[in-house]
Amino acid sequence: MEFALLNGSIIERSEAKVDVEDRGYQFGDGVYEVIRIYNGKMFTATEHLKRFFKSAESIGISIPFTNLQLKEMLQELLIKNNLETGNIYMQVTRGTAPRNHLFPTENVVPTLVAYTIKGVRPLDGLKSGVKAILTEDIRWLRCDIKSLNLLGNLLAKQKASEQGCFEAIQHRGQDVTEGSSSNIFIVKDGTVITHESNHLILKGITRDVILDLCTKNNIPVQERSFTLVEIESAEEAFLSSTTAEVMPVIEIDGKKINSGIPGPLTRKLQDLFKLEIEKQCGVLVDNVL
Ligand SMILES: Cc1ncc(COP(=O)(O)O)c(C=O)c1O
Numbered sequence: 001m002e003f004a005l006l007n008g009s010i011i012e013r014s015e016a017k018v019d020v021e022d023r024g025y026q027f028g029d030g031v032y033e034v035i036r037i038y039n040g041k042m043f044t045a046t047e048h049l050k051r052f053f054k055s056a057e058s059i060g061i062s063i064p065f066t067n068l069q070l071k072e073m074l075q076e077l078l079i080k081n082n083l084e085t086g087n088i089y090m091q092v093t094r095g096t097a098p099r100n101h102l103f104p105t106e107n108v109v110p111t112l113v114a115y116t117i118k119g120v121r122p123l124d125g126l127k128s129g130v131k132a133i134l135t136e137d138i139r140w141l142r143c144d145i146k147s148l149n150l151l152g153n154l155l156a157k158q159k160a161s162e163q164g165c166f167e168a169i170q171h172r173g174q175d176v177t178e179g180s181s182s183n184i185f186i187v188k189d190g191t192v193i194t195h196e197s198n199h200l201i202l203k204g205i206t207r208d209v210i211l212d213l214c215t216k217n218n219i220p221v222q223e224r225s226f227t228l229v230e231i232e233s234a235e236e237a238f239l240s241s242t243t244a245e246v247m248p249v250i251e252i253d254g255k256k257i258n259s260g261i262p263g264p265l266t267r268k269l270q271d272l273f274k275l276e277i278e279k280q281c282g283v284l285v286d287n288v289l
Pocket of ligand 1: 153180181182202203205206240241
């Protein structure tokens with residue numbers, strides 16, 4: 001039997017239901033988070049929970065639990081669902097109220113839901129790399145909030161998939177921002193470059209781990225926006241996310257990067273990232289290389 005967390009109670013997943021007037025369902029009025037699980041343990045849980053509370057606060061939703069209470073409930077959910085490898089998905093919405101664009105005035109309790117999803121590491125992509133397309137970034141201007149409103153992201157991802165690609169790399173005019181569900185990095189003259197964290201991208205937890213690994217290992221790094229010309233002529237490219245880890249990009253819009261094989265710095269960061277996972281969650285049995 002699978003369980004889910006609904007407003008502080010762990011119940012049978014099939015019983016976890018929300019009202020049709022939940023504002024998440026009607027307006028996407030809420031935020032979400034995904035935490036990766038390896039060997040039954042949460043990876044970078046502190047960082048994800050911090051971002052969850054920050055996203056909620058930035059749209060005026062007050063999560064009715066402390067960070068620690070939520071972490072303990074998620075831990076209990078993990079154990080009840082006996083999850084070894086996969087993700088915990090959680091979301092909080094402004095709650096249920098008669099449909100109205102305005103925030104409800106009376107005391108409406110936010111709806112908090114979490115459940116687990118089984119899922120192995122994407123080893124084929126990690127080994128061989130993936131293809132991507134470039135597409136105009138049509139999203140709103142608060143991409144730093146991990147909002148439930150993902151329509152722009154979904155349209156981009158769907159377009160990529162229909163062209164046989166893993167990811168859509170978005171750009172505003174000449175400036176590359178991020179993937180539809182990932183951050184994007186390039187390597188130029190041996191320097192790792194990724195968009196600075198501002199309102200145009202989500203400050204990925206994986207992105208932050210990678211930047212930290214670069215600094216600790218004397219790999220030159222720059223947080224700045226880069227152009228379409230720069231990505232097209234990049235020595236290496238990779239994307240990062242909770243589920244995709246450090247994912248080599250070997251082709252963009254049909255043009256090969258590094259002759260179509262994952263580059264040496266990307267490989268090094270994959271190794272360092274794996275060690276980081278193992279520090280927190282124990283040894284990973286599956287190897288990328
Ligand atoms: C738009 C977007 N950017 C970046 C990321 C990567 O963030 P993280 O590394 O925290 O998973 C995600 C992850 O879902 C995302 O949806």
